[in-house]
Amino acid sequence: MTLRVAAVVPNWNGARWLPGCLAALRAQERPFDAIVVVDNGSVDESADGLGADVRVVRLGENRGFAVAANRGIDAAVDCDAVALVNSDVVLAPDWLARTAGALGDGVAAVASKMVALDDPGLLDDTGDFLRRDGVCEQRGRGRRDDGRWDAPGEVFAACAGAALYRRAAVLGVGGFDERLFSYLEDVDLGLRLRLAGWRVRYEPAVARHAGGGSAHQLERPVGGWVARNTLLIVAKAFPARWAGPVLYRQAAWLVAAARGGALRAHLSGLASALALLPAMLRERQALRAGAVVPIEAVVDDRPWRGPRAGGHPRAGF
Structure with missing residues (x-):
């Protein structure tokens, strides 16, 4: 059966x-079967006049990346896989052919080689890993592309800025958690996919990413969203015995935010998580009980302190 893929x-x-972004989607060597743009209430007319080959889903207001992604996945009802692509991403012509080829049996998602749009030699993301202190690491971020990330392999999760997902797998675990709004929603999805027994592959197909295309318009800085959503993911999924690493990282982030002049945004992000914490904590038992793979096998025991452990690179600390 031929795999049908929507962007x-x-x-x-x-x-x-x-x-x-759309020009690159149309120029794929292996064409997309559908292109869907989900508009979060844009006021710059960016979603107008996109062409007869583009289906536009209008949400009317900014409801966040997670909602937009879910509505796009819903719209791709006749497709087997969905490529999530940020509007500030330009895919290499062979991107879909390579990522679709990596979506084999048991694979729910394929991460790609994201590099800077204006400097393709600078890495942005080559697949994500989650640590037991709650921090998501982006492989290679900020480093020069020296060939170390040219080999396919397995990773914890894919960055949804440019990733291919098996539609049935995403729907089977409930889609993106819309309560997260923006940032780390792909990490949360990756965690649930892995707990459900799915694998995530990395294929070094290139996606050039400008980065921060709309982040400056959000109500709080990126660091505040990362602080908020890290706390929510930890509350929903992490065992109590990992409290030590989590508390260590939270304290370190507070100190770093204070030193960097970002304490108000950091505290605002944490405060915005409080109302959702009871619901996240209630979901822990069901999430863990339904897991096919234990969380200890999904979240590796990687270093979480010392020279090899830092903060979330997006947050700047």
């Missing part, structure tokens, strides 16, 4: 980036 592009005031 889903969440968009929010992306007039600067969207034309280039």
Whole structure:
């Protein structure tokens, strides 16, 4: 059976980036079977006049990346797989052919080699790993591309800025958690997919990423969203015995935020998580009880302190 693949592009005031993104989608050596743009209430007319080959789903307001991704996946009802592509991403012509080829049996998602749009030699993300202190590490981020990330392999999760997902697998675990709004929603999805027994592959197909295409429009800085959503993911999934690493990292982030002049945004992010913590804690038992793979096997015992452990690179600490 031929794999049918839709491209889903969440968009929010992306007039600067969207034309280039769509041009790259149309130029794929292995064509997409559908292109869906999910517009989060843009006011810059970026979702207008995109062409007859693009289906536009209008949400009317900014409901966040997670909602936009889910609505796009819902819209791709006749497709087997969905490529989530940020509006500020330009895919290499062979991107879909390579990632679709890596979506084999038991694989729920394929991470790709994300590099800087204006400097393709600078890595942005080559697949994610989650640590037991709650921090998500982006492999290779900020480093020069020296060939170390050219080999396919397995990773914990894919960055949803440019990743291919098996539609049935995503729907089977409930899709993206819309309560997270933006940032780390792909980490949370990756965790649930892995607990359900799915694997995630890395295929070094290149996706050039401008980065922060709409982040400056959000109500709080990226660091605040990362602080908020890290706490929520930990509350929903982590065992109590990992409290030590989590508390260590939270304290370290507070100190770093204070030193970096970002304490108010950091505390605002943590405070915004409080209302959701009871619901997350209630879901722990069901999530763990339904797991096919134990969380200890999914979240490796990687270093979480010392020279090899830092904060989340997106947060800057």
